[in-house]
Amino acid sequence: MECKKDQNLQRCNCTYDPCPRKGICCECLQYHLKSRELPACCFPADAERTYDRSFEHFARLVSQKKV
Incomplete structure (x- = not known):
């Protein structure tokens, strides 16, 4: 499979x-x-x-309806 790095960078x-x-x-x-x-x-x-990429941080954002 070919990596689409250039396309991915546009959305990253x-x-x-x-x-x-x-x-x-x-x-x-x-x-x-x-x-x-x-x-x-x-x-x-x-x-x-914030660079906090933890599952817990994501769960807090979901519970606050920010994601």
Whole structure:
């Protein structure tokens, strides 16, 4: 399967600039799930900027109807 990195980068809202996985969604997802986290694209912009990608943070946002 061919990676569509250029297309992915157009939609990627990750603000962590030195990330080597930026635009490579399969690697990003694998990396974050291993740490019990979700990737930036699961979070609204203001929540993403906190770099708290935890499942718990996501659950709080869902309960507050922000996601």
